[in-house]
Amino acid sequence: MELAQVVQLYHSALDAFGRGDPEPAKNLFSRRDDVTLANPFGPTVRGWQAVARALDHAAAQFREGEPTEVTTVAEYLTANLATIVAVERWRAKVAGRAGPTSFELRVTSTFRREDGAWKLVHRHADPIATPHPEGPLRAMDPA
Numbered sequence: 597m598e599l600a601q602v603v604q605l606y607h608s609a610l611d612a613f614g615r616g617d618p619e620p621a622k623n624l625f626s627r628r629d630d631v632t633l634a635n636p637f638g639p640t641v642r643g644w645q646a647v648a649r650a651l652d653h654a655a656a657q658f659r660e661g662e663p664t665e666v667t668t669v670a671e672y673l674t675a676n677l678a679t680i681v682a683v684e685r686w687r688a689k690v691a692g693r694a695g696p697t698s699f700e701l702r703v704t705s706t707f708r709r710e711d712g713a714w715k716l717v718h719r720h721a722d723p724i725a726t727p728h729p730e731g732p733l734r735a736m737d738p739a
Contacts, residue, residue, distance in 0.1 A: 599678055599707060602714040606705070607666055614661030614688050618651040625651075626708065626715035634720040636701070660696065661688020676709040684721070700725040 602624065609620035625631055625647060633647045634640040637654045641647055665685040672679045684701045702725060706718040 597713065599673070599714050602707065603680065606716065607663070610663045610666070610684070613655050614658050614663060614686060616655050616658050618655035621655075622648060622651055624716045626710055626717045628710070628717070630717065632718045634718075634722075636722055640720075657691045659689040661686060661690070664698075678707045678714070680705045680707075683725070699723055 606621075606624055609624060612618075612620045625633075625644070627644045629643050631644055631647050632640060632642045633650050635650065635654050637657055638650055641650045663684050663686050665683075667683045667685075669681040669683060671681075680703075682703045682705070684703050685698070686701065687696050687698045689696050690699070701721045701723055703719065703721045705716060705720075707714045708717045709715075
């Protein structure tokens with residue numbers, strides 16, 4: 597399967613994820629020890645078992661959700677490695693909230709060809725979508 601097809605499956609898997617089902621997304625991830633995930637619901641994890649648990653936990657935070665738009669910012673492609681930087685816009689009930697919330701995630705996804713198939717080896721998603729008013733590192737400066 598070509599990378600473009602895998603990316604299309606990846607975007608389709610977000611629909612299920614937004615409804616609380618992590619399985620389509622999990623099917624796209626590498627099972628190798630160096631697979632990583634960094635999402636807004638916990639620390640960065642490494643290794644398939646930790647990634648699978650983190651995906652289960654993150655998907656459990658969503659109900660009645662869907663990505664409303666995915667905008668690709670940049671793509672970096674080689675024969676065996678691809679990184680995609682994107683902005684995902686979502687609408688979902690998140691973490692027990694009664695009503696749906698609209699939110700935006702900045703996302704970096706890296707795919708690697710493994711045994712002839714493209715697999716997701718890293719996903720980093722966070723809700724930082726606007727500049728920090730004090731500058732990017734100002735809030736981290738010691739007092």
